[in-house]
Amino acid sequence: MTTTGSSSRRVLDAVRAVAGGLRELGVRPGDRISALAMNSDRFLLHYQAAWWLGAIPAPFNTRWSISEMIYSLRDVGATVLLVDSAYSDRVDAITAACPDVRHVITLDDADLTNGIRVGDLVAHGIPIDDAGHSGQDRDCILFTGGTTGFPKGALLSHDNVVTGGVGMRAMGCDTSQRLLHAAPLFHMGGVQMASGHWFGNGTHVLVPGFVPSTVADTIERR
Template sequence: MNITQALRRAVQQAPNLPATVFGERSRTWRESVDRVARFAAALRDLGVAAGDRVGVLALNSDRFFEYLFAVPWADAVLNPINVRWSVQEIAFALDDSGTQTVLVDDTFAGLVPELRVACPGLVTIIHCGDDQLPQGTLSYEELVAANAPIPDAHRAGDAWAGIFYTGGSTGRAKGVMLSHTNIVTSALGSIASGVFMEPGGRLLHAAPMFHLADLAGWIARSILGGTHVILPSFVPATALAAIERHRVTEMLLVPTLVQALVDEPAAAKTDLSSLRHVMYGGGAITEVVIDRAATVLPGCEFTQA
């Protein structure tokens, strides 16, 4: 089992179907696999070797989606960083995992000088945003353009897929090492339950993509094919507009965000009929909130994870 098999199958089955929608930018599965293979080549050219860790400190985006596939494609290990952490906490996770290469977007580009000081082992910083290239970083888009695609390394089985740091609520965060088999088996179990996703659907990424909860949705939707509709972060009105515009079929939220979504005044004026499944978790949900959600989204099933 390996994560990148989902990408290879999707491009085989539906190469011209949109894989990602991010703002006004949409890319097919064919375009996505080409960019993934090119960025993987760039990582190898930068010295990333088998088993090396590659971090990302960024809000949700289509480039985050590509990172999740490109790192294992290059035979390396994912290390998504919690965007809510301080520089000291970020530096600890990078040092603790031995991460020498990290991607940053526009939101976190201003932290680059501090990260350089706090994390002396950091060798390469890649800017994966759209704004001006920060000093001391490499351009993600230039790396993709400058490199020819390479074959998938087929990193698989018990090999690490990623290191995912816990919240650190009772002490320092701890890096949880998950294999390709761990992640794919979990996704297949979720798919087999039949309570969240259907083939060819459209998943809304409003929860943070650095978190394992959203990553579980990402790999399951990729295995099933369909489209990833990506928002940088959760804003109720923006999420509602995305559901209507892109005919989103499922999303994953924590209970407080479910409440924020259905309490948003725009919900009453938005066509949400495409939405079929909402998975929620991370805390208890009150009967009042779930009843309200069922009223606003009458055609939707709700599943607690």
């Protein structure tokens, strides 16, 4: 999936609608939202919609065990879990142990009982205005790898994320060009690369994850 500067208006409309849909579901500024999914344009969308609303994304490392996912979800107190088809079989076990999760939202066509499709939020969410968070306001929670016990969440501010993206441009990275997202979007590397290319109005080319043949084919085609 590729997003370009020419589609900025459409992307903004989707961000405003999903943010509005989340608010209709009871999500408020400061609430945590966790995602368990492979890279996709909708993974990027969930970041932007959460920030627009003032909520705090806290995405999961897809390599974790279910016990690590449960621990981390309970640790941040997330009320919404977003998943895709690759991990939909874990939802029941996770939500059974995490009663604070009020809604499960599918990022693709995963067939979940009582699941809400993010596409429906795009189509039917009532657009809202930007919450206007910035500076030292809370931006996201990204987790350590958990090599010394359970993963630990690191709270980043908007300044932290913006500085990473601006730093890329200051070092000469042309963020107006095409970026291949093969690194996971739950990781700071993925978030920083995305932010730099948002600032540069670059093109985002997404593959679900690093599979050498897929990456090579995408580079050739794009």
